[in-house]
Amino acid sequence: MRRFLPLLLLTLLCTCDRAGKSQGIREPDNQEFGESESREELPNVLFILTDDQGYGDLSMMGNDSIETPHMDALLQSGAFFDRFYVSPVCAPTRASFLSGLYAPRTGAVFVTRRRETMDDGILTLPEYLRHAGYRTGLFGKWHNGATFPYHPGGQGFEEFLGFTLGHFNDYFEGELVNERDEVVPFSGDLTEILTDTASHFMQQESSQPFFCMLTYQAPHTPVQVSDKHWDRVSQRGLTPYNTGIYAMIESIDEQIGRLLEELEQAGKLENTLIVFATDNGPNGDRYRAGLKGTKGQVDEGGVRVPFGIRFPGNHPANGRKISTPAAHIDLVPTLLELVDLPVPEELDGQSLLPLLLPEHPDTFTQERFIYAFKQGYDFTPYPGSMRDQNFLYVLRGPNEHELYQLDKDPGQRTDIMQTKQDWLKGLRSRGRDMAEAYATFAATVARPDLVAPPIDLDAAPGPIRLLAHEGEPRGKTHFMDKYGWANDFFVDLGSEGAYWPVETDEARSYRVKVRYHLEGNRARTLVLRTDKGNEVSVALPPARTTLIPVADRVKRKEVYPRRWAEVEVAGLSVSPGSRELSIASPGGEGLWVKEITLE
Numbered sequence: 001m002r003r004f005l006p007l008l009l010l011t012l013l014c015t016c017d018r019a020g021k022s023q024g025i026r027e028p029d030n031q032e033f034g035e036s037e038s039r040e041e042l043p044n045v046l047f048i049l050t051d052d053q054g055y056g057d058l059s060m061m062g063n064d065s066i067e068t069p070h071m072d073a074l075l076q077s078g079a080f081f082d083r084f085y086v087s088p089v090c091a092p093t094r095a096s097f098l099s100g101l102y103a104p105r106t107g108a109v110f111v112t113r114r115r116e117t118m119d120d121g122i123l124t125l126p127e128y129l130r131h132a133g134y135r136t137g138l139f140g141k142w143h144n145g146a147t148f149p150y151h152p153g154g155q156g157f158e159e160f161l162g163f164t165l166g167h168f169n170d171y172f173e174g175e176l177v178n179e180r181d182e183v184v185p186f187s188g189d190l191t192e193i194l195t196d197t198a199s200h201f202m203q204q205e206s207s208q209p210f211f212c213m214l215t216y217q218a219p220h221t222p223v224q225v226s227d228k229h230w231d232r233v234s235q236r237g238l239t240p241y242n243t244g245i246y247a248m249i250e251s252i253d254e255q256i257g258r259l260l261e262e263l264e265q266a267g268k269l270e271n272t273l274i275v276f277a278t279d280n281g282p283n284g285d286r287y288r289a290g291l292k293g294t295k296g297q298v299d300e301g302g303v304r305v306p307f308g309i310r311f312p313g314n315h316p317a318n319g320r321k322i323s324t325p326a327a328h329i330d331l332v333p334t335l336l337e338l339v340d341l342p343v344p345e346e347l348d349g350q351s352l353l354p355l356l357l358p359e360h361p362d363t364f365t366q367e368r369f370i371y372a373f374k375q376g377y378d379f380t381p382y383p384g385s386m387r388d389q390n391f392l393y394v395l396r397g398p399n400e401h402e403l404y405q406l407d408k409d410p411g412q413r414t415d416i417m418q419t420k421q422d423w424l425k426g427l428r429s430r431g432r433d434m435a436e437a438y439a440t441f442a443a444t445v446a447r448p449d450l451v452a453p454p455i456d457l458d459a460a461p462g463p464i465r466l467l468a469h470e471g472e473p474r475g476k477t478h479f480m481d482k483y484g485w486a487n488d489f490f491v492d493l494g495s496e497g498a499y500w501p502v503e504t505d506e507a508r509s510y511r512v513k514v515r516y517h518l519e520g521n522r523a524r525t526l527v528l529r530t531d532k533g534n535e536v537s538v539a540l541p542p543a544r545t546t547l548i549p550v551a552d553r554v555k556r557k558e559v560y561p562r563r564w565a566e567v568e569v570a571g572l573s574v575s576p577g578s579r580e581l582s583i584a585s586p587g588g589e590g591l592w593v594k595e596i597t598l599e
Contacts, residue, residue: 042134042339045272045275045335046198047212048214048215048256049214049215051220051279052278052280056287060076065287066246078310078311084304086327089375091103094108100330100332100348100349101122102445104447106122107119109446109451111166113377116143116166117144120155125332126155136158136210138213139214141217147460149459167221167222169561170222170548170550171191171225171551174561181461181465182462195259214259218251219252222550224551233246233250240554245284280295280296281302288301290410291410300412309352327349330350334351350364370388378451381439382400384442392404392406402418405427417431454502456502463597463599466500472501474499478491480592489592493591495586499580500581504574504578507573510573512568512598513567513599517564518540525539526539534572536570536572538567540585540591545564547562
């Protein structure tokens with residue numbers, strides 16, 4: 001295993017102007033949102049979100065193959081929602097947590113190729129909270145847009161250290177970015193580094209309350225974890241994959257315990273509300289407490305996750321277990337009401353405070369449906385699902401309807417729509433009614449006009465990184481993986497090449513840095529051009545690049561990190577109104593391009 005190196009990041013974390021606002025921030029209108037409580041009365045908010053940790057990935061769920069004492073204690077000491085729902089995959093879930101809307105309304109329908117991007121016209125949770133006087137920070141995975149104005153620094157976060165992609169390629173070494181998209185190299189344990197950075201942010205002396213979003217990558221693959229955690233879990237007789245996954249979760253658990261202890265010693269915990277959630281079902285076949293489905297599926301196991309809110313002090317909601325279905329769309333309205341800001345009527349979610357406060361004047365709407373939509377390159381209503389207090393409806397495919405009575409059949413063993421018993425005739429009628437309701441809602445939720453927006457060259461505060469998986473291949477050019485997941489690159493770039501959709505209203509001239517791999521012993525010419533006819537060429541010397549050694553515990557499915565060659569060329573002019581920036585190279589196979597940077 002690679003040894004953990006000293007953490008040297010804290011002096012490099014935040015380069016934003018403390019007296020100003022982050023790039024591209026939008027604030028709610030004062031007349032619309034009024035004033036919030038005084039800052040002295042507002043609680044700090046810490047939102048911890050893990051990646052690919054399923055409902056059964058906690059020891060409190062009856063899983064005797066994992067030990068999560070700190071997560072268990074956090075959830076059991078707060079208000080624990082036993083039936084909490086998210087999207088089947090990460091980017092849509094994050095968009096809903098941040099917006100209070102179902103993800104298709106935000107444009108985030110997929111996990112790569114800019115289709116994970118949340119529209120910048122949607123107000124986000126950190127933007128609302130900044131209006132209430134909060135300072136805001138995100139540490140970890142973003143996954144809702146890689147370039148400005150969709151970057152965390154343009155969506156409400158004053159401070160950011162993490163990555164914008166669907167996954168990071170190495171837990172022990174690499175390049176993170178900050179709120180200005182500036183590269184911050186790191187070496188060490190990523191889970192520990194993110195915890196340290198969040199702790200540093202929360203312990204800063206300030207008259208403002210904080211909103212800190214700590215989004216761990218673990219236990220998302222690649223499977224990498226310290227010897228200490230691997231060795232402990234490896235004694236339990238699990239597969240190597242599940243050993244690694246559980247060890248990664250236990251690593252998070254240890255860091256959460258350390259973080260809460262640090263906050264308590266610093267006197268910050270007594271006025272801090274803590275939210276804990278995961279973003280989808282488990283990334284593999286393992287213990288799910290009897291639920292059907294895994295990550296990427298719309299069944300209960302794919303979208304039902306652990307969720308809890310722990311209030312400061314002796315709050316009446318702390319220690320309660322709540323069985324009323326709730327969802328990611330409910331977090332924004334809950335926190336807005338908590339800080340005394342009005343809840344916009346157009347949000348899909350509703351405040352959970354009526355469930356948590358006995359004296360609350362409002363009644364929580366129990367009779368509602370909670371929806372889940374399958375990820376896909378484009379939005380389709382199937383597979384999709386819809387549930388209420390007792391029933392789950394699944395649209396598996398066109399005209400493939402399923403119905404389950406969750407209060408009696410939480411494991412989805414009996415599809416009521418396929419049974420012929422006369423006594424279930426009434427329930428089958430309910431299934432048809434739910435199918436009609438689902439179809440009506442699904443027809444209104446998609447916003448194809450927001451999906452995969454072009455890269456805005458005018459919005460960036462500095463250099464613009466055009467990552468290959470943010471672009472589109474042409475002709476025989478392709479990605480290393482079929483779908484072009486995060487960290488992927490263009491392979492066999494030829495005369496038809498590849499392109500990035502862009503937009504700009506200004507004339508600009510860029511110096512371009514190309515990161516590439518070129519086989520053979522002859523140089524190749526790479527041509528960069530815009531759809532307005534501007535172009536520049538650069539000679540690429542041969543460069544057979546090498547893979548970076550990694551500490552994977554099992555064979556990964558993602559692409560491996562690589563030491564890319566680099567070349568620079570000046571003089572790329574981009575005219576106002578340009579809509580496309582392309583790269584091409586005559587000469588056939590052997591040229592791979594990872595990214596280009598415009599400076």
